[in-house]
Amino acid sequence: MPYTLQKKGLVTAITEITELLAEGNELSIEFNNSLKDLAITKEKEIHIFRLFQEVLNNTIKHANASEIRIHLYEEKNELNILIKDNGCGFDKEKVMDQGKGLGLQNILRRAGILKGKVYLETIPGSGTEYHFRIPL
Numbered sequence: 001m002p003y004t005l006q007k008k009g010l011v012t013a014i015t016e017i018t019e020l021l022a023e024g025n026e027l028s029i030e031f032n033n034s035l036k037d038l039a040i041t042k043e044k045e046i047h048i049f050r051l052f053q054e055v056l057n058n059t060i061k062h063a064n065a066s067e068i069r070i071h072l073y074e075e076k077n078e079l080n081i082l083i084k085d086n087g088c089g090f091d092k093e094k095v096m097d098q099g100k101g102l103g104l105q106n107i108l109r110r111a112g113i114l115k116g117k118v119y120l121e122t123i124p125g126s127g128t129e130y131h132f133r134i135p136l
Helices: 003-008 010-024 041-064 092-097 102-113
Strands: 028-033 066-076 078-085 117-122 129-135
Touching: 003 010, 003 041, 010 092, 010 129, 028 117, 041 066, 041 092, 041 102, 041 129, 092 102, 102 117
Parallel strands: 028 066
Antiparallel strands: 066 078, 078 129, 117 129
């Protein structure tokens, strides 16, 4: 478990990972956080952080994106996470049908563990947008 997540919490850990990824890649990451204090268990924090990591890793590895926009906010007792890139997008049905997309399967599995909903919009050539709604 990342030290920052353990000691300083989810938002600080997400801030740190986005800064590190932006420095290590030719990537512009815009991070907008509207959260105040999050009262969630450490286990839930870990799953949310790993879900976040998986999305960013997939984006860097496959999307060929130059920009990622991230927004965290709370609405109706749900944590909302929006992650949008300007990359190449993909055909999600094709990826899932062919048994590829282990990262995508991990993302969906973690969201399920969190009893969250995932809205995924993507088409080849026009980027990808994830919207997670996770009950608090």
